[in-house]
Amino acid sequence: MxxxxxxxxxxxxxxxxxxxxxxxxxxxxxxxxxxxSNVQTPQLSxxxxxxxxxxxxxxxxxxxxxxxxxxxxxxxxxxxxxxxxxxxxxxxxxxxxxxxxxxxxxxxxxxxxxxxxxxxxxxxxxxxxxxxxxxxxxxxxxxNTPLLKISATRSAKYQYPIYQLPQSEAFLRLTRAQIDAEDWLKDLGLELGYAADPLDVFLAQVQGSAILEDISNGSRQLIGYAGKNQHPYKSLGQMLIRDGKVARAEMSVSKIRAYFAANPSELQAYLFENPSYVFFKPNQEEWPRAANxxxxxxxxxxxxxxxxxxxxxxxxxxxxxxxxxxxxxxxxxxxxxxxxxxxxxxxxxxxxxxxxxxxxxxxxxxxxxxxxxxxxxxxxxxxxxxxxxxxx
Structure with a gap:
């Protein structure tokens, strides 16, 4: 051996x-x-x-x-x-x-x-x-690398954009709310497609990569992390725990999805509380690119x-x-x-x-x-x- x-x-x-x-x-x-002799250690989360x-x-x-x-x-x-x-x-x-x-x-x-x-x-x-x-x-x-069904054009159902990285540093000072609610990046040619669920887009940003499946022909495109804006990340799960919406012991992605499926009117406010925003780029390889x-x-x-x-x-x-x-x-x-x-x-x-x-x-x-x-x-x-x- x-x-x-x-x-x-x-x-x-x-x-x-x-x-x-x-x-x-x-x-x-x-x-x-x-x-x-007396080590003071932090508590487990x-x-x-x-x-x-x-x-x-x-x-x-x-x-x-x-x-x-x-x-x-x-x-x-x-x-x-x-x-x-x-x-x-x-x-x-x-x-x-x-x-x-x-x-x-x-x-x-x-x-x-x-x-x-x-x-x-x-x-x-x-x-x-x-x-x-x-x-x-x-x-x-x-x-993981989530699968997102997307449309190449915006519609009433597929209205949440997945953006490429802007070239101007000024755009990197925008918050999530300015990008998604105020459409500051609209019509700049940065859209890779449009998803039906803003939570899907958010979770893809957390993962740093996604597979986009075009609803018109079933073709798939791997996208990877291209960069982020200049704002700090705030955990959606920790917000829900803080507000007593989900018990800490039960927190998971499936619990997050279940909570917002039952309370869709609360989703936007929670998403916008996290000002951080991740941008993507097309990836022609089999696997996403890591940070190095x-x-x-x-x-x-x-x-x-x-x-x-x-x-x-x-x-x-x-x-x-x-x-x-x-x-x-x-x-x-x-x-x-x-x-x-x-x-x-x-x-x-x-x-x-x-x-x-x-x-x-x-x-x-x-x-x-x-x-x-x-x-x-x-x-x-x-x-x-x-x-x-x-x-x-």
């Missing part, structure tokens, strides 16, 4: 002795008290029971913590092999431009993509993400906060095995950090791409996430901070 051969590169990672340490992975420095959260001991209270990778083997599927090759090309491009790769990126670059399995326990310098509670419970959600311009592949791609985890990193994810929304078990899967999402910030969130699966809305569970890394050389903390300063 062929296995991955590790090329142990000499890379620098700061590990300071004493009470304070600085952890650097992918563009951010986090100061943490490694030996604090989802209910503890039934959502897979675990009580890990000890709880380090850190954004990233050294961890021992489990003794598991991950088979290299054709999609995973394709993803590895694309990430290696991406990382080689970064190097050719003079960018210094970070430890988890160098780990990916050093792998043999022709191998049959990956031996996870060989990654002896790996880091556990702190999760929402800084104890290891990362909230896992999932996203490689393919978003189902069962492989993960959306991360790139300030914490650099693109191209390998992630070992403790994903739930679900029957509907109920956890029946757990499994270790290998994901690649090559996408991002407006709601994915810090160590507490990870979004898993599921392709065209319509079951993505069932996933809102906790699991451990490990950033895989090779053994690294020691470096003084001052040198680490100097390196961080040059990256900004």
């Amino acid at each position: 062929m296995k991955f051969k590790l090329k142990f590169a000499t890379l620098q990672l700061a590990r300071a002795a004493g009470l304070m340490s600085a952890i650097f992975v992918g563009g951010a420095v986090y100061a943490s008290s490694a030996h604090a 989802q209910p503890y029971h039934g959502n897979g959260a675990q009580q890990f001991q000890p709880c380090h209270g850190e954004v990233l913590t050294d961890t021992k990778a489990p003794a598991v083997q991950i088979p290299v599927t054709s999609l995973l092999r394709d993803a590895l090759l694309q990430q290696q090309q991406y990382l080689q491009l970064l190097k050719s431009k003079g960018q210094q790769l970070l430890p988890s990126q160098q780990t990916t670059l050093n792998l043999d993509p022709t191998a049959e399995h990956i031996d996870i326990e060989a990654f002896t310098a790996s880091m556990l993400m702190g999760g929402e509670d800084l104890c290891g419970n990362t909230l896992l959600t999932a996203y 311009n490689t393919s978003a592949l189902p069962g492989v791609t993960a959306a991360v906060d790139p300030q914490l985890v650099p693109y191209g990193s390998l992630l070992l994810v403790e994903e739930p095995v679900l029957n509907g929304k109920q956890i029946t078990g757990r499994q270790w899967t290998l994901r690649i950090a090559n996408d991002r999402g407006g709601a994915i910030k810090g160590p507490g969130r990870l979004d898993l791409y599921q392709g065209a699966s319509q079951l993505a809305g069932n996933v809102m569970h906790y699991g451990r996430v490990i950033v895989l890394q090779h053994p690294l050389a020691q470096a003084p903390i001052s040198g680490m901070l100097a390196h961080y300063a040059t990256e900004q």
Whole structure:
């Protein structure tokens, strides 16, 4: 059986002795008290029971913590092999431009993509993400590529436009209400089509891609993320929880759809409370493009906060095995950090791409996430901070 051969590169990672340490992975420095006697940890946003959260001991209270990778083997599927090759090309491009790769990126670059399995326990310098509670419970959600039926022309039924990215920066200052209610982008030739349901358009924007099916001839067009306006994202689900419309424990895409199907007059106000707006572009490829311009592949791609985890990193994810929304078990899967999402910030969130699966809305569970890394050389903390300063 062929296995991955590790090329142990000499890379620098700061590990300071004493009470304070600085952890650097992918563009951010986090100061943490490694030996604090009373760690104050945040609360989980989802209910503890039934959502897979675990009580890990000890709880380090850190954004990233050294961890021992489990003794598991991950088979290299054709999609995973394709993803590895694309990430290696991406990382080689970064190097050719003079960018210094970070430890988890160098780990990916050093792998043999022709191998049959990956031996996870060989990654002896790996880091556990702190999760929402800084104890290891990362909230896992999932996203897919939704199918939207559209008309090429506007009508009474199909009246909600799907827009391409405007060229003028002035248009990027528009809010969702100005774009959709006041039609500031109307007749600029930016329409990719018109949908019958504004909630479908909104959810496609959240996912970052969609398949458009023309009602006149059944032809399909994949569209992908092209950019967004300059306004911050506000979660529709969190608004409904805030207002007592949907219980936190029951929140899902299907619950959002059900609520607005029963209360259609409330939809516009809720949508406009989120001023953020996503624009699309046609995509001629089989799969959507992820944030680092490689393919978003189902069962492989993960959306991360790139300030914490650099693109191209390998992630070992403790994903739930679900029957509907109920956890029946757990499994270790290998994901690649090559996408991002407006709601994915810090160590507490990870979004898993599921392709065209319509079951993505069932996933809102906790699991451990490990950033895989090779053994690294020691470096003084001052040198680490100097390196961080040059990256900004």
